[in-house]
Amino acid sequence: MxxxxxxxxxxxxxxxxxxxxxxxxxxxxxxxxxxxxxxxxxxxxxxxxxxxxxxxxxxxxxxxxxxxxxxxxxxxxxxxxxxxxxxxxxxxxxxxxxxxxxxxxxxxxxxxxxxxxxxxxxxxxxxxxxxxxxxxxxxxxxxxxxxxxxxxxxxxxxxHQLTEKEQHADVQFLRKFSKLVELHYKTLHTVADYADLLCITPKNLSKKIGLLSKETPNEIIKNRIILESKRLLAHTTMSVKEIAYTLNYEDDAYFIRFFTKNTGLSPITFRKQF
Known part of the structure; x- marks a missing residue:
């Protein structure tokens, strides 16, 4: 309905x-x-x-x-x-x-x-x-x-066991980092990039995210890039080189190594499976 x-x-x-x-x-x-x-x-x-x-x-x-x-x-x-x-x-x-x-x-x-x-x-x-x-x-x-x-x-x-006192600051920081990753993952790939946007050091960013997530900021950024790569491979006809360029990797060979290391499959093999 x-x-x-x-x-x-x-x-x-x-x-x-x-x-x-x-x-x-x-x-x-x-x-x-x-x-x-x-x-x-x-x-x-x-x-x-x-x-x-x-x-x-x-x-x-x-x-x-x-x-x-x-x-x-x-x-x-x-x-x-x-x-x-x-x-x-x-x-x-x-x-x-x-x-x-x-x-x-x-x-x-x-x-x-x-x-x-x-x-x-x-x-x-x-x-x-x-x-x-x-x-x-x-x-x-x-x-x-x-x-x-x-x-x-x-x-x-x-x-997530957030007390009222810490709730506002921690949840708002989580939302802000999440939104930044979702907005910029195609162009910004390092923890330092997001630390600059949040006006804190990479070390402090990692510490704050560690209170909220089992994954490090680097893993969160990397996983979002991999997820978008999978979506584009499975549901578009874009070439691997075009996908690499879309995700701000000028060297498609580097992108292929990055994808293969993190998924255990080459981009072409993954596309064939889906």
């Missing part, structure tokens, strides 16, 4: 291996997504296969490659930025908030039984509201969507 309000779009799709048609996700490739996935489901996110240990929510930016492998009972909410985004909503729970601009990890929120029931009720309320055609439908859908994002942000903070 999908609702359109002028340029604003919001929809809900049953997400399972049996129900998903090959072009369903392609049609909403540009949409922001929230995926509810039941325990024991297996999905593939950007070439990484993951089995759910609990019921979970996944927050998905546009262009992320998503595939149901062994999934029954999933629900996918999707919307464009005209429907809901940072320009008119609180930054922390908006499209570029904690859940959507987090390069440190795949943004899963693991849910206990109570939390899962709460989220599933909100999804059912959304499905019920989508049957309506009155003047309040758009705003009701937006309120229910924000409730899911807000509750999930609260759970994320609890799971």
């Amino acid at each position: 999908i609702k359109e309000f002028s340029y604003k779009q919001f929809g809900n799709i049953a997400f399972s291996k049996a129900s998903m048609q090959s072009d369903s996700l392609n049609l909403i490739h540009e949409h922001i997504k929230i995926l509810f996935i039941p325990q024991k489901a297996i999905i593939q996110v950007d070439f990484q296969e993951i089995e759910m240990k609990t019921d979970a929510l996944l927050f998905i930016n546009p262009h992320v490659i998503l595939k149901p492998c062994e999934t029954i009972g999933g629900q996918l909410l999707h919307f464009n930025k005209d429907f809901y985004c940072i320009e008119i909503h609180d930054q922390e729970v908006a499209c570029d908030g904690i859940l959507y601009n987090n390069v440190f990890e795949i943004p899963f929120i693991n849910l206990n039984a109570e939390q899962s029931n709460d989220i599933q009720k909100l999804i059912k309320d959304i499905q019920s509201e989508m049957e309506n055609e009155d003047s309040s439908t758009e705003e009701m859908l937006r309120i229910l969507l924000k409730m899911i994002i807000l509750k999930s942000t609260r759970i994320w903070k609890q799971q």
Whole structure:
């Protein structure tokens, strides 16, 4: 189901291996997504296969490659930025908030039984509201969507054990670094580059990120470059040399060595596999 309000779009799709048609996700490739996935489901996110240990929510930016492998009972909410985004909503729970601009990890929120029931009720309320055609439908859908994002942000903070005192500074720094990597990974490749943007030393940047992530800043930057390389290899016809140039590697031989070292496959071999 999908609702359109002028340029604003919001929809809900049953997400399972049996129900998903090959072009369903392609049609909403540009949409922001929230995926509810039941325990024991297996999905593939950007070439990484993951089995759910609990019921979970996944927050998905546009262009992320998503595939149901062994999934029954999933629900996918999707919307464009005209429907809901940072320009008119609180930054922390908006499209570029904690859940959507987090390069440190795949943004899963693991849910206990109570939390899962709460989220599933909100999804059912959304499905019920989508049957309506009155003047309040758009705003009701937006309120229910924000409730899911807000509750999930609260759970994320609890799971990352951030106290109220340190919460603001640490979370805001995490968001700022995440946004900078997402904006500049194609052109800036070193920790020193991002330290300069944040007006701190590379050593202090590494120390602050170490409090929030198991990965170092260098690994985070490198992994984002590798991820984009995989997407371009698997889903475009660009040559390896063109991809290297797009990612600011003038020497394509160096890029090939970089990719091979970090994935165990040459770019051409990876492309053949996908």
